[in-house]
Every structure is written in structure tokens, then in C-alpha cells.
Amino acid sequence: MRKRTPGWLPGNALIRKLEMAKKTRLFMALVGPPPKEVLYVTPPLGLMYIAAWLRERFDLEIRLVNQRVEKWSSERLAKEIVAFDADIVALGCMTPSAYALPTITRGVREGLPKALIVLGGPHVAAFREEALAATFADLAVAGEGEIAMEHIVRAWLDNGDMTGIPAVIRKEPDGTVTTNPGALPIIEELDSLPMPAYDLIDQRRYRWCHSMTAVPYRNYMALFSSRGCPYGCMYCHNVFGRKFRAHSPERIVEEIKQCIRIYNINEIEFVDDCFNLDKKRVMAYADLLLREVGPIKTSFPNAIRGDLIDDDTAKALAQTGLYYSALSMESGTPRIQKLIGKNLDIPKFLEGVELFAKNGVFTVGYNMLGFPTETLDEMEQTVRLASESYLHIASFFKVTPFPGTRLLDYVREHCPEKIKPLAFEEMEYSLINANVSDVPDDIFDKYVKKAYYKFYLRPDRIYRIVRDYPGLWKLPLYNIALAKRIWNRFM
Numbered sequence: 001m002r003k004r005t006p007g008w009l010p011g012n013a014l015i016r017k018l019e020m021a022k023k024t025r026l027f028m029a030l031v032g033p034p035p036k037e038v039l040y041v042t043p044p045l046g047l048m049y050i051a052a053w054l055r056e057r058f059d060l061e062i063r064l065v066n067q068r069v070e071k072w073s074s075e076r077l078a079k080e081i082v083a084f085d086a087d088i089v090a091l092g093c094m095t096p097s098a099y100a101l102p103t104i105t106r107g108v109r110e111g112l113p114k115a116l117i118v119l120g121g122p123h124v125a126a127f128r129e130e131a132l133a134a135t136f137a138d139l140a141v142a143g144e145g146e147i148a149m150e151h152i153v154r155a156w157l158d159n160g161d162m163t164g165i166p167a168v169i170r171k172e173p174d175g176t177v178t179t180n181p182g183a184l185p186i187i188e189e190l191d192s193l194p195m196p197a198y199d200l201i202d203q204r205r206y207r208w209c210h211s212m213t214a215v216p217y218r219n220y221m222a223l224f225s226s227r228g229c230p231y232g233c234m235y236c237h238n239v240f241g242r243k244f245r246a247h248s249p250e251r252i253v254e255e256i257k258q259c260i261r262i263y264n265i266n267e268i269e270f271v272d273d274c275f276n277l278d279k280k281r282v283m284a285y286a287d288l289l290l291r292e293v294g295p296i297k298t299s300f301p302n303a304i305r306g307d308l309i310d311d312d313t314a315k316a317l318a319q320t321g322l323y324y325s326a327l328s329m330e331s332g333t334p335r336i337q338k339l340i341g342k343n344l345d346i347p348k349f350l351e352g353v354e355l356f357a358k359n360g361v362f363t364v365g366y367n368m369l370g371f372p373t374e375t376l377d378e379m380e381q382t383v384r385l386a387s388e389s390y391l392h393i394a395s396f397f398k399v400t401p402f403p404g405t406r407l408l409d410y411v412r413e414h415c416p417e418k419i420k421p422l423a424f425e426e427m428e429y430s431l432i433n434a435n436v437s438d439v440p441d442d443i444f445d446k447y448v449k450k451a452y453y454k455f456y457l458r459p460d461r462i463y464r465i466v467r468d469y470p471g472l473w474k475l476p477l478y479n480i481a482l483a484k485r486i487w488n489r490f491m
Contacts, residue, residue, distance in 0.1 A: 024157065025061045026054070027086035029077060030121075031093040032068040033100045041068045041209035042271065043222045046121065046145065046239075047092050048196035053146040056194055058153055064200040067100075069209065074100040078107025086112060088156060090149065091137070092121035095402065098131065105136035116156055120145050124169070125239045126404025129177045132169050138162075140169040143239060144227075146193070147184050186241060190227060191251045195258060203263045212301030213269055213324055215470050220267035220299075221259045225252050225285075229273035231305075232341040233330075234406040235368065235399065244277055249285040253292055260293070267297035275303035276313060286316035295321035301364075302326060307345040309352030318359035323470050327353055327391070328366040332382035336371050341406070350389050357390035362468050365394035369448055370437040372411055372418075374399075376447065379439070383451045387458065392465050396451040400434040411436050 028051060030044035044066050051062050063084055067077055081089055081104075089108055093101060105117055117137040124131045124140045132140040139162060141148040151165045162170050166182030187193060198221070207219050225247050227240035247255075259265050276282050289296070298321045306327040329349055331337055337344050357363050365386050369379045386394050401408035401419065411419055418436040435444045455461070 023059060023061045024088065024153075025084060025086045026051075026063075026088045026090065026153075027081045027084050028062065028064040028090045029081070029092070029104075030066045030068075031077075031091050031100055031104065032066070032097045033074055034068060034071050040212050041066070041206070042211045042269070043201055043203070043206055044092065045196055045222055045224055045271065047090065048198065048200065049193060049224075050090070050145045050149050051197040051200055052194040054149060054153060055197065057150055058157070060153075062197070062200060064197065066201070067097075069205050074103040075107060078104050078111065081108050081115075082111030086115055088153065089115055089117045090145075091117070091119050092145075093119065093123040094121060095123045095126055098123045098127075098134075101131075101135045101137070109136040116152075116160075118149070118152060120148075122237065122239055126237050126402060128404075129169055129179060132171065133177045138171055141167075142169065143167070143184070143241070144186055146187060151184070186243070186245070187227075188245060190245050190247045195255060198259065198263060203265065211269060212271065212326075213299040215299070215324060218267050218297075219265050220269050220297075221263060221265045222269045222271050223252070223255060223259075224272055225270055225275055225303075226272045226277070230277070231274070231343070232406070234340045234410060235330075235402075237402070237404040238273065240273070244274065246278065246281060249281060249288045252285055253288050256289065256293060256296065260296075267299070269299045269301060270303045271301065272303035274305050275300060276305055276308050279308070279310075279313060282313050283316055286320045289320050295319065298322045299324040300326060306352040307348035309348075309355055311355060314352070314355035314359045314361075318356075318361060322356075322361055324362045324364070325356055326364040326366060327356070329382070329386065330366065330368045331371065331374075331378070332367075332385035333378045336374055336378060339373070340371060346385070350385065354390045357392070357468075360468075362470055363391050363393075365389070365391040367394060367396045367451075368399050369396050369451065370399040370435050370439070370444060372399075372407075372415055372436050374437040374439070376439050376443065379437075379447060379451075383454055387455045387461075392461070392468060394455050396448055396455075398434050398448060399436060401436060 028047045030047060044064065047064055051064055054060055055062065065080070072080070091101065091104065101119065108115060108117055116139070119131060119135065119137045119140040125142045128140070128142050139152060148165070148168060152162065152168065155162050155165060162168060163180065166180055166184050169177065169179045171177055203221060207217060226245060228242060228244045229238055230242050230244050232242065256268055259268070300322070304325050304327060306329065327349070329344065329346070330340065330342055332346060334346065337346070353363050367382055367386055369382065383396070401411045415436060420434055435441050437444060439447070
């Protein structure tokens with residue numbers, strides 16, 4: 001088999017005809033080597049949407065895997081791709097798993113010299129050209145993948161020329177990396193998307209994984225009901241952009257009905273950025289679901305803006321079967337809220353937590369300690385408000401300036417001496433040891449530990465956790481996972 005340089009794309013007409021004699025094979029993988037703690041394992045929805053989009057337009061043989069679910073090493077994943085004899089390889093990746101990309105892409109390149117390797121996902125959105133340069137891949141897509149991958153597959157089937165695809169990041173024949181000029185459109189009408197390719201995954205295998213919802217062993221399916229978030233939080237980078245686009249209530253309910261009918265699930269998990277931005281849509285969804293399906297166990301591990309919860313939405317969502325929701329305060333001080341661009345209405349947030357809790361929803365709080373210029377008193381206010389709230393459980397993460405965020409830009413400008421280079425394998429969220437605040441490192445580390453003690457060592461909270469945890473028999477199983485997280489973080 002002919003050896004080629006990293007940026008070369010096959011274009012010889014005779015070779016193309018021979019290649020087209022068989023059905024084009026696309027191997028898609030969510031990259032994630034087995035981590036130190038097996039958490040946040042969810043179906044690869046982004047790749048499932050792209051697969052469904054491509055199947056409507058091309059005659060492809062597609063295999064889709066989640067590396068964490070398979071528990072494959074990077075070398076094993078590369079061997080599986082080679083054994084599949086893939087023509088095109090699409091690898092989605094978060095930054096904490098990006099250290100595996102050079103190994104995977106090298107193995108694929110050695111075994112399939114002519115394969116087209118494409119990178120995507122949040123890691124590419126953050127690092128862009130740097131993400132591609134560090135691997136043996138050919139192309140990278142920073143942003144929504146459906147339209148970009150359609151252009152890429154069409155070009156591959158045509159003549160292999162990727163230079164005309166707007167915004168695609170590619171390697172030149174000499175190995176240098178460049179970004180094509182222009183921009184691809186986003187998908188404005190989400191209802192135009194086909195249903196995700198649920199058939200390409202084994203949903204049963206996700207029952208035994210710890211997903212983003214802190215309740216193990218559930219017969220669920222993850223769903224996106226919207227894309228985009230209009231809030232400009234400085235610590236966040238958003239693959240889908242700041243324009244909010246949503247599925248209609250009818251489309252959401254139809255997708256739920258399909259998952260129940262075909263895959264026999266009894267629970268759904270919404271993984272939007274901001275499910276409840278549009279109250280009218282929320283209420284219409286709740287009404288339609290109750291009329292056409294009835295209550296179904298529902299969790300929001302990521303998707304609810306706490307200060308937008310009111311009595312109407314709390315009751316309506318509880319009636320649909322909502323039993324678990326994560327709610328992010330991040331900081332309990334108005335000054336820090338303004339600094340980070342979240343601009344959360346803290347009193348309304350605390351009221352929203354209470355409304356959910358009083359409607360039978362198990363509430364989980366996400367908080368961040370150590371923003372630039374943040375003082376110990378301000379951290380204490382965050383911990384105090386969280387501790388005195390109706391939250392059942394909470395996490396206190398160390399603020400980390402990830403690439404691709406305004407937070408990193410701010411730190412570079414105002415306190416560059418506080419930037420600590422992180423290897424990708426050190427970027428598991430619960431393992432990061434960063435401090436960009438005004439508090440000395442030793443005091444800061446001690447205070448983050450103290451935050452957990454202060455939050456959990458309250459008799460009323462322990463009682464409420466035991467009383468309200470969904471499926472009491474699962475609580476010891478969750479506690480084992482929680483103990484591992486605490487050990488990895490503090491020991």
C-alpha cells in the first residue's frame with residue numbers, strides 16, 4: 001500500500017473508481033481512554049446526530065463506538081479502526097482525553113495510510129489548529145459537525161480536495177496546518193435534523209455506567225432538546241455557539257416515544273446547555289408529554305438555569321417525572337457573577353433550588369472556587385449559601401483557565417504568573433490542581449477541602465440525602481464512586 005505524507009488526500013481517478021467499488025466505510029469514535037475514575041459516561045449524541053445526517057445523504061457503512069464504554073486502550077481502538085478497513089475516521093474528543101489522539105491517529109495512519117482522519121468535538125473547538133497539528137489526522141472541525149462532515153464526505157467521494165470547504169482545519173502536504181477561509185452555516189431549524197442514530201449504539205451498556213446524573217444503573221437515553229447558550233460565561237466554551245436553537249415540543253415528545261417503543265427505556269436525561277430558557281416551550285413540552293406519553297423519569301444533569309425556575313415550571317416538570325436536577329450557582333457573590341459573565345440572580349437561584357426540592361426533585365449544586373481576584377471571604381460566601389440552601393449534594397470545583405475560554409484570556413492579561421501548564425491527561429475535572437485567585441495556594445487547597453466538610457457535615461442535609469436519594473438501594477453504589485472522587489482529589 002502506497003505511503004503518503006500527512007496532508008495528502010487521494011485524487012487519482014482510477015484509484016477513486018476502485019475505492020468506490022465497495023461501500024464507503026466510516027468509523028466514528030468518541031475518544032476517552034478508561035480514566036482513573038469512570039464518571040460522566042454518556043451516549044455519544046453528537047456523533048449519533050452526525051451519523052444520522054450522513055446516512056440520509058450517502059450510502060455508508062458506519063460503525064460508532066464509545067471508547068470508555070468499550071474500555072479499550074488507545075492502541076486497541078486504532079486496531080479496531082484498521083480491522084474495519086475504514087475509509088473515513090471521525091474522532092470526537094474532550095480535552096481531558098486528547099492525550100490519546102496521537103497514539104490513536106498514529107496507529108490508524110500506519111494501518112490505513114489512505115484513510116481520511118477527521119477530528120472534532122470540544123477539544124478542537126478549544127485548540128483548533130493546535131489540536132490537529134499534535135496528531136496524525138488530516139482534518140479538524142471546530143463547531144457543529146453535520147454540515148461540515150457532509151462537505152467532507154462529499155469531497156472525499158468526489159476528488160479528495162478539501163481546500164474549498166469553509167472553516168475546515170486541514171494539513172497541507174508539507175505537514176503545516178491551515179484553516180480554510182469562510183464559515184459554514186449552523187442548523188437553524190433543529191427539527192430538520194433526523195433522529196440520532198440510536199441503532200448504532202447498544203443502549204443497554206449505558207445502564208451500568210455512571211453518567212452525568214449521579215444515580216447509577218438506569219435504563220435511560222440521553223437527549224438534546226436544544227443547542228446553544230446565550231449566556232457568555234467566561235469559563236465556558238460552547239461548541240454550538242451562543243444562538244439558542246430548540247427542537248419543538250412535538251419533536252422532543254416524538255423522540256421520547258421512539259426511544260420507549262424501540263429501545264424500551266424508562267428514563268430520559270436531557271444534556272442541553274439551557275433547557276428552560278424559553279418558558280413557553282417548557283410548559284408546552286410538559287403538557288404534550290403528559291397527554292401523549294405520561295410521566296417518565298427525567299433528569300437534568302446539565303440543562304437547567306436556576307434563576308429561571310418559577311413555581312409554574314417547577315410543578316410542570318415535576319409532574320412529567322423530573323426527579324433529579326443539577327443547578328449551577330458557581331459563585332455566591334454578585335461581584336464574581338458580573339466578572340465571569342454569568343450574571344446569575346442569586347436570590348432567584350436559591351428560590352429555584354427550593355422550588356425544585358419542595359416538588360420532590362433531588363437537587364445537585366455545582367460551584368467553582370478560585371476565580372481571578374476572588375478573595376477567601378467571597379469563597380466563604382459561596383460555600384455558606386450552598387450549605388444553607390435546599391441543595392441535597394454539591395461539588396466545589398477549582399477554577400481552571402481552559403484553552404478556548406475568555407477566562408484564560410483574562411488570566412493571561414491580568415495575572416499570567418498564575419497560569420500552570422496542564423498536560424491533557426491532567427485535565428480530568430476532579431483531578432485538576434489550579435489556583436488563579438488572590439488566595440495563597442496552601443490556604444486555597446485547605447479551603448476547598450473545608451467546603452466539602454462544611455456542606456456535608458450537617459445532620460439536616462444527611463437526613464435529606466437519605467430520605468430523598470432516588471432509589472435508596474443505589475446510594476451505597478453512588479457513595480463508592482463519590483469516595484473515589486474525593487480520594488483522587490484530596491489524598
